[in-house]
Amino acid sequence: MTVSTAIARLNAADPDFARHLDHLLSWESVSDDAVNQRVLDIIKAVRERGDAALVEFTQRFDGVDAKTIDDLILGRERLELALTRITPVQREALEKAANRVRMYHERQKQDSWQYTEADGTVLGQKVTPLDRAGLYVPGGKASYPSSVLMNAIPAKVAGVTEVVMVVPTPRGEVNELVLAAACIAGVDRVFTVGGAQAVAALAYGTESVPQVDKIVGPGNIYVATAKRHVFGQVGIDMIAGPSEILVVCDGQTDPDWIAMDLFSQAEHDEDAQAILVSPDAAFLDRVAASIDKLLPTMERAEIIEKSINGRGALIQVRDMQQAMDVANRIAPEHLELSVADPQAWLPQIRHAGAIFMGRHTSEALGDYCAGPNHVLPTSGTARFSSPLGVYDFQKRSSIIYCSEQGASELGHTASVLARGESLTAHARSAEYRILTQDKGN
Template structure:
C-alpha cells in the first residue's frame, strides 16, 4: 500500500505541516564539492589531457584524444536518418512548436530621445557562445536538447556547444537527431564535472563558452555552482515538483497519473494535490492504489509520494491558490472548469497548465513553452529558461550638448556629495559657462 500523507488546511498546525512538507535538505556534500573543485582545477591546468583522462576513468572508455570524443554534423544527420519516420516527425514537430513559442520572446533593441536631444535606449545582443549540458549514460533526453538549444538558436547565439556522455544505441540517436534539428554547432561526448570545466575554461579543443545551461547529477550541479562568475549558468535545479489544483470534476485516474509523472523522476520529487472535495481526494487516493502497481517505476513513485507527496483538502479554490503561491511550484496544473478565472490569482509558478486536458507531460515535450523551470520555491523570483537567458542588454546613452549642460550640473552635485571629485569634474567640464 502507498502511504501518501493527507492534510487539511483547516488544521490548526497546517502552516507548520506545510513547511515541513516543503522543506528539503539541499546541504552540499563537502566530499562532492572537494572532488569537483579538484577536477575543475585539473582541467583548467591540463586541458584536453585531463578531460580525456577523467572521461576514460568515469565512463569506462578508451579515448586517446578529444578527436575520439567529438561528434560531427555528419554523424548527427546520420543519427536522425536512422530513426523511424514516426520518431523523426515527433522530434520535428516538437522542435517547430518550441521554436514558434520562443520566437515570441524575442525583444528588439529600443531607444528614445529626450527634449534636449539626448538619446537613451537599450541594445539587445546574443551571447557569443553557450554550452548546453545534456544528461546521458543510463538514459537519454532529446527533450533537454530541444529545450536548451532552440531558445539559444532563436536568440541568435552563433555557437552552441553541447556536451553529453553519449554511448551509442537508439536512445543516443534520438539525442543526436534532436541536436541536428535544434541547430547545435558542436558536440563532445563528455559528461560530469570535467565537461562543465571544459566549457567554462576552454581546452585546446573545447572552446570556452559564456554561459552553461542544462541539468545534471550532483557533480554537474556542484561544478556549475563553482564556475559561476567565470561563466553564467541558468540555475541549479532541485527535485522535480508538481502541484495539482482540482475542483473535483477531473477523472481521478488522470490526476493520479499526473502526480506520478513527476514522482517517477526520483524519490525526493514532490507531488501534491489541493482540492476542496474530501470525497474526490479519496477517489484520487484509490486511483493511486489501483494504478501504481502497473507503473514500471512504481518503487520510485511509491517512495516519492511517501517522502514528500500530499493530498490536501482546502476550504475552496481561492484558498488553494493562496497555498499554491506559498509553494511556488515548478509545475502547477489548474484542473478546474474555468482555469482562466483562476490563473489571475496565481503569482508564483514555473509553468501553469490550464484545464483538465493539459497534462504536465505535454509541456515537457511538445506544447511549446520551455520545460527548464525554477524549483525549490525559486519561482518566487525566477522564470523558465527562455530566449532572454541567451541575450544581454547594453544601455545606450548619447548626451547632447544641451543635455550635458543640464545633466552635468545634477551629476556634479551628486558626485560632490559622494566625495568623488573626478566624477564631479568630468560632469562640470561639460557644463556651459553662464553668460
C-alpha cells in the same frame, strides 16, 4: 513486485498545517564536503591539463576507451546520421516539437530601442545575443532529447552564434534520439564528455573545447556542484532541485487522470514531489484509490512509490480561494489548474514556473511539445525566477548619447550628487561639459 502507498494527508484547517507543509517542501540541494572537494579537484585538473584531463576522466568515470580528444568529438555529419537511425515516427515527433518550441520562443525575442529627448539626448537599450552557449545533456539511459530542444532552440532563436553540447556516453552508449534532437535544434559542436569535467571545460575552455559564456542544462549532483563553482566565470541557468507538480482540482476531473498526472513527476526520481490540493475530501479519497489501483501498472512503480510516500501529499482546503493561497505558498515548478474555469483563477496565481490550464492540459504536454520551455524554477524559486527562455541568451546594454545642451543640463545634477559623495573627479568630469552660459545657474 509489491508496491503500496501511504501518501500524506494534510488539512489546511489544522493548527499546525503550516509547519507540516514547510517540512514537506523542505529540500536541501547542497553537496557534501566529499563531493565538493572532488569537484574542485576535477575543475583544477581541467584548467591545468585541458584535453588530457578530459580524456583521463572520461576513461575513468564513463568507461570509454578514448585515446585522444578526437575520440570524444562528434561532427555535424554524425548528428545527421542519427536522424536516419531513428524511426520516422520519432523524427516526425522531434520535428513537430521543435517547430512548436521555436515558434513560441520567437515571440520572446527582444529588440533594441532608443528614444530622443527634446534637447537631442538619446537614451536606449541595445540587445545582443551571447557569442557562445554550452548545453549539458545527461547521457546513457537517462537521456532526454526533449531537453536538447528546450535548451538549444531558445539559444538559436536569440541569435547565439555557436551552441556547444556536452553529453556523456557511459560505456560508449550513444543515444541516437539525443543526437537527432541536437541536429534538429541546430547544435554546432558535440563533445562526448560529462560530469564536472565537462562543466569545467565549457567554463574555462581547453585546447579543443571552446570557452562559453553561459552553461545550461540539467545534471547530477557533480554537475550541479560544478555549475555553482564556475558561476561568475560563466553564467548558468539555475541549480535545479527535484521535479515538482502541484495539481489544484475542484473535484470534477477524472481521479485516474489526476493520479497519472501526479505519477508523471513522481517517476523522475525518488525525491520528486507530487501534491494535490482540493476542497473536496471525497475527491481526495477517490484519487488515493486511483493511486493504489494504478501504481502496480507503472514501469517505474518503485520510484513512484518512494516519491509519493516520501514527498507527496493530498491537501484538503476550505475552498478554491484557499487552494490558490496554498499554491502561491508552494510556488511550484508545474501547476495544473484542473478546474472548470481556469482563466478565472489565473489572476490569483503569483508564483509558478508553468501553469497548465483546464482538465485536458496535462503537464506532460508541456514537457515535450506544447511550446513553452520545460526548464523551470524548482524548490520555491518560482517566487523570483522564470522559465528558461530567449532572454537568458541575450544581454542588454544601456545606450546614452548626450547632446551638448543635454550634457550641460545633466552636468549640474551629476555635480551636486558626486560632490555629495565626495567623488570630486566625477563632479569635475561632468562640470567640464557645462556650457559657459549655464555655469551660473
